Amino acid sequence: MLLGVAGVEVKHDFCYLSNPHATDLFLKYFQKDFRNTENLRKLVELYPSQNRSLALKAGKAIGLPAKNIFVGNGATEIIQAVLQNFARKKILVPVPTFSPYLEFTQKEVSVVRHQLLKEKDFRLNTQAFLTQVKKEKPDAVVLISPNNPEGGHLSFAVLKKLLDSLKSVRTVIIDESFIHFTARKIESTSRLVLKYRNLVVLKSLSKDFGVAGLRLGYAAMSEKRVDELLARGYLWNVSGFGEYFLDLINKKEFLKEYEKARLLCIKERDEFFTVLSRIKGLKVYPSKANAFLLELTDGSKATGLVVRLLVKYGIYVRLCKDKVGLRGEFVRIASRSRRENNIMLKALVAISRGV
C-alpha cells in the first residue's frame, strides 16, 4: 500500500527474491536469439508445446524421466495443482511459511499448522514434527527447504530420513524452490520420487534463474500422479517464452555461465550476512535462501523500519505482519547484488545509529 504514497519511489526492491546476475544472463541470450524477427514471431504466434513435451525438456535438464515431471506456470500453479489434487482431508504445514500452502487447498481440507520455534531459529525439529504427524494423521505434509521467509535448510540426509518415517502419509510435498542458493553442491531430493511413491518435489525456476516474469516451475512425482493431473487439464500452461527458457537450461554454454551467476549470488549472500549480523538492534536469522529474516530486538517497530527504508532510501522490503506463525517485529529482505546489498547495509546502519 505504501507504494501508492505520493513522492515515494522504489529504487531498490528487496521485497522481491531473485538472482539479478541470472536475469542479466537470460537477457543476454534472449537478445541474441531473438534479434531475428522470425524467431520471435514463432514464439508469439504459435502454441507452445504441450505439457508432456515440456516435461521432456525439464526432465532432461534435471536428469529425470519426462513421465515423472509436471511442468507448471510458476511454482504457484504447481502448489495449487498438488494441494487441490493430492491433499484430501488434512494437511500439516510448518509455519511460518509461503502462504499459498495455507490457502490453496480444497475447501473441505483441514489445514493443521506445525509451529516452528523462534528460539530454535525456526529450524524444523524432526522429532516434534513426526510426533504431530502421528497425532494428527494428515494425508499430506509439506516440507519447505530452504524455507521462506527465514531460509532454514534441511539437508538431503535429514529429508531422506524423514521420508522413511513418513511412508504412511499419502502425500509428502518437498518444496525446494530455493535450493540453488544453498551451497556449491546442490542436493536435490527430486530423484527420490523414483523410490518414494508418496513424494512430490516441486521447484520454482523464478528465483534462482531470475525469470519470475516468465512463470515457470516443475514438480517431480510418480508417473501415476502426473497422469492424473494431465488427464484433466494443464494442456498448454506455459508460454512460448517459458518454453524457450526450458531450451536454454539444456544448453551447456548457458549452464556454465549460470553456474557462475549462481555461485556469485551465494557468495554475496554470505558476505551480506556477515555484515548484517554486526548491526546493533537486529537479529539476523541464518539463511540458505537468497533472503534474510530480520528481527528488531531494540524495541522498535517493523512498520517504522519499512516506512523509513522506503521514504528515506527508496528501499522496499517485506513487512512480515501477515505471516501466519510469526509474532514479533520482523522484516524480510532479499540478498541482491553486492552493490545493492551495500546500499541496504548503509541504510540499516544509519537507521540503527538513529541518523
Added chain:
Amino acid sequence: MLLGVAGVEVKHDFCYLSNPHATDLFLKYFQKDFRNTENLRKLVELYPSQNRSLALKAGKAIGLPAKNIFVGNGATEIIQAVLQNFARKKILVPVPTFSPYLEFTQKEVSVVRHQLLKEKDFRLNTQAFLTQVKKEKPDAVVLISPNNPEGGHLSFAVLKKLLDSLKSVRTVIIDESFIHFTARKIESTSRLVLKYRNLVVLKSLSKDFGVAGLRLGYAAMSEKRVDELLARGYLWNVSGFGEYFLDLINKKEFLKEYEKARLLCIKERDEFFTVLSRIKGLKVYPSKANAFLLELTDGSKATGLVVRLLVKYGIYVRLCKDKVGLRGEFVRIASRSRRENNIMLKALVAISRGV
C-alpha cells in the same frame, strides 16, 4: 504424428487457428516497446501483477468491472477452472466441439453430449437443446459460438433467449473465443453476466489477436464466482508478456490498427469460402470462425487428403477423426492470409482434379 516423417516439412500450418495480421501488429509494438533493455528486464525479472490487477486491465478493455473478470493463462486454463469449480454433477455439451469441454471436468461429473446434426450444418437447434436440458437436468451447460470445428454461430438474440430459458441451470458457459471473426459488429454476451448470475462468458485472446504463445484469456462471471476462484489459486497465472499485451489492448492507437487487421481477416475468410465452395468433391460448412470444416463427398478418405497436402505441398491441416460426435471424412482448415489461402486453394483444386 506425420510431423515426424522424414523429409516432410510444414511450410503452411493450416491446423493452427490465428489471425496472422494481428501477429504482425503485436510484433511491431513489441519491438518498439522493448528496444530498451531495461523495459525487457522488468518484464522478465519481476513478478507480473496478480489476477485482480490484471482483471482491472482486461475489464477496462472490454467495459466490465474488474470484480466480474477472471484472467487466465489461455482459455484452456479458464475452461479447466470453470469446469472443475462450477460443474458439479452433470454437464451438457453440444458435440462436435473443442475437446477440453469433454475432458476437463472433475472425475465424478457426468458429461452428456448434445449431438449437433450434420444434415443441419451442425447448427444448434435450440428447441432440441432445451428439451434435452429438461430431460437430463444438468447443473451446467456449454454453448460455443462460433463453434470449433465448424464455425457455427449463435446470434446475441438467440443466446439471450436461451439464457432466459436456462435460468434453472446453475451454470451456463458461453465460449466466445472466436467472436472477433463473426462480423464487423461484435455482439459479445459478456455484459450479460451482470444480469444473469448463472452465466460465465469466456474468451481466448490467442486466435483473434494472433498471440497464442503468450497464453492469455479471460472470463466474465458473477463477483461471487471470481472470488471463489481467486480464494484458492490463480495468483500469478499470467506472464509478464501476457500482462504487456493487456496493456496494449487498452491503447487506442493499437486498437485502431487491430480493427483493420480483424476486418481484413474476416474479408479474407469470406473470399476463401467463396472459392473453396466451388471445389468439386468437397462440402464446405459455412463458418463465422477463422476456420472451415471440409467434408469429402467424393468417397475419398480424409487421411489421404491430409497426407497428400502434407507430403506434396507442405500444408498441415487438422484431421478430425478424433472429434467426438463427428462421423465421416472431415478435415478442418484455418483461414490464413490471402496469399496462404491461395496456396491452399491451388493444392485442393489440383488434388480434386487428380493431378
